[in-house]
Amino acid sequence: MDFSKRLTHWYLQNKRDLPWRNTHEPYHIWLSEIMLQQTRIEQGLPYYYKFTEAFPRVFDLADASTDEVLKLWQGLGYYSRARNLHETAKYVANELDGKFPESYKGLIKLKGVGDYTASAIASICYNEPVAVVDGNVYRVLSRIFGIDTPINSTKGIKEFKALAMELLDREDPATFNQALMEFGALHCKPQNPACEVCPFNDKCIALKEHKVKELPVKLKKAKVKKRYFNYLVFDLENNKTVLEQRKGKGIWNGLYQFPLVESERPIGEDELRSLDAFKKELGKEDFSVELFNREPVVHKLSHQHLYTCFWLVNSSGISKEAIKLEEVLDYPVPVLIENFLNEYLPEEYK
């Protein structure tokens, strides 16, 4: 029996019932695919429900404010996805009359849509014969075919895409693509794959050569950097505080946070007061500073660890623009800030 037949047979018996599997509408497929980039289905699912309820049509998403979109995206990570999502929604709504491009070629021009997502939408919505290659596909194909080319090398990316295209069921690319990914997610898992009961265990090279645990091969990534954040939590009279929007290319672009003073290493109050960045925040103001957390909060991102201190600053006549404390939770903030607010804010604000 050929590859596609075996795979599809497995899929029809084992597939999960997911909300985006009950539609071919490009808006919903696109939404789910953007959300699921580098994201587990269990983590993305609640967000899919939130977005489809808040924005039933692409026009609704286009009409929202960026802050509104980011607030709903809060906690899902990789926030450039949310900004690109919003920009593409506005483009599709306003320039394309609400209709998504109907081919891989057209789709891949959209912001936030790369080879994987364009292939997924084109195959699922329009039955275009283009193969998806996500983390699941790399793992399944590298094992069954015994391919040790690094999956994050230029050569590997081309090689796996070509193999997936070759295997693709041209009659039903939508089912084939989803079946291959679902098989990787549920059966040919990173750890403890179910090789004993695998439909491919008679031909899997990795199983035959005892290389299941070595495949796929991936080039190692840069090591984690440590950073030291000092947030100035202005505890202004009348229950107000100060938030600033992060700008630029770094993490959390577009999200809000307390005024930040970054340091080279952990510091105490005297050192904090001596930093130029701190003086810039609090020039000639009359203020007191009190450390909120005895031990730094360690917030771990995949590429950096943030050692964070929250300093409660009591300042009179501050020149910064303050917002009411009850409005703080309306702003999109990093999980690090949200966690602090949940500890710090009085109950009546939650």
Add this chain to the structure above:
DNA sequence: AAGACGGGGGC
């Protein structure tokens, strides 16, 4: 070609 970009979960 190599980094940057989040947060959560498995072991």
Add this chain to the structure above:
DNA sequence: GCCCCAGTCTT
């Protein structure tokens, strides 16, 4: 502590 997750964009 390290790896992975329905990847994309920038440098």
